Amino acid sequence: MALLWGVLSLLAPMTAQAGVRDGFSRADYEAHVAALRERIPNDFVIVVEPPFVVVGNGGAKAVRRSAEHTVRWAVERLGRDFFDRAPKVLLTIWLLSDRASYELWARRLTGEAPDTPYGFYTRRHKALVMNIATGGGTLVHEIVHPFVEANLPGCPAWLNEGLGSLFEQSSERDGHIVGLTNWRLEGLQDALRKKSVPTLRALVATDDDTFYGRDSGRNYAQARYLLYWLQERGLLQRFWRGYGRTRGEDPSGWSALVATVGKSALPELDRAFRAFVLALAFE
Numbered sequence: 001m002a003l004l005w006g007v008l009s010l011l012a013p014m015t016a017q018a019g020v021r022d023g024f025s026r027a028d029y030e031a032h033v034a035a036l037r038e039r040i041p042n043d044f045v046i047v048v049e050p051p052f053v054v055v056g057n058g059g060a061k062a063v064r065r066s067a068e069h070t071v072r073w074a075v076e077r078l079g080r081d082f083f084d085r086a087p088k089v090l091l092t093i094w095l096l097s098d099r100a101s102y103e104l105w106a107r108r109l110t111g112e113a114p115d116t117p118y119g120f121y122t123r124r125h126k127a128l129v130m131n132i133a134t135g136g137g138t139l140v141h142e143i144v145h146p147f148v149e150a151n152l153p154g155c156p157a158w159l160n161e162g163l164g165s166l167f168e169q170s171s172e173r174d175g176h177i178v179g180l181t182n183w184r185l186e187g188l189q190d191a192l193r194k195k196s197v198p199t200l201r202a203l204v205a206t207d208d209d210t211f212y213g214r215d216s217g218r219n220y221a222q223a224r225y226l227l228y229w230l231q232e233r234g235l236l237q238r239f240w241r242g243y244g245r246t247r248g249e250d251p252s253g254w255s256a257l258v259a260t261v262g263k264s265a266l267p268e269l270d271r272a273f274r275a276f277v278l279a280l281a282f283e
């Protein structure tokens with residue numbers, strides 16, 4: 001039978017992790033878990049990990065480990081540095097242990113085959129659906145999206161995906177989450193060498209349809225490494241807080257970026273970014 005680990009631990013404080021305000025009551029979680037149980041096979045395990053409910057078919061130990069070491073780890077650190085508010089809707093994180101069950105449940109939950117082998121967030125279906133066999137990186141990436149929605153409505157795709165992608169390969173430095181170089185680097189370096197990367201000004205001005213369009217892979221990588229660059233210069237927090245203050249006037253993020261790096265840096269901005277990225281390595 002499904003083990004309700006989390007329901008027992010609901011007796012623990014119901015607030016979400018430090019730094020994030022979670023508006024859900026114990027009754028909300030209990031109702032969500034009860035409704036979920038009606039839909040899942042007996043071998044699926046449910047863990048309440050505020051502000052999410054995690055369900056998986058990889059066995060109690062593995063599901064609990066992902067809930068604590070990936071979901072809780074990321075929520076605590078993202079709350080510490082980036083977000084005050086938890087998602088407004090109680091979302092389910094589905095951890096499917098292999099490709100077959102991932103595809104089956106993705107289809108069951110959304111009515112469509114998934115367009116990625118790793119995992120995705122679907123606001124419409126109130127779910128993060130993961131092929132957890134591919135690792136926890138995508139899970140951290142997707143967790144960023146509902147937090148961005150709750151805290152920065154109207155955030156452009158470049159910034160939303162840049163932050164998600166930054167933390168899809170992440171670690172901890174002095175208690176803070178930091179992105180590391182990853183597989184997206186090589187393609188970006190190639191494109192920079194071929195001079196086929198738009199300016200940062202153009203990236204930031206990209207509308208969502210264009211961002212997710214033909215050059216989406218390059219756009220994700222450029223956005224990720226722009227934020228990585230700010231992070232490594234100790235400027236990401238300043239940029240993020242500046243964006244929170246100025247997004248009313250300039251939702252694109254350009255004003256916040258200019259205020260962060262300084263106007264005097266603008267003429268050399270793309271050249272400096274290029275040099276920085278080309279000097280990076282990913283083993």
Ligand SMILES: [Zn+2]
Pocket residue numbers: 141142145160161164165
């Ligand atoms: Zn994403």
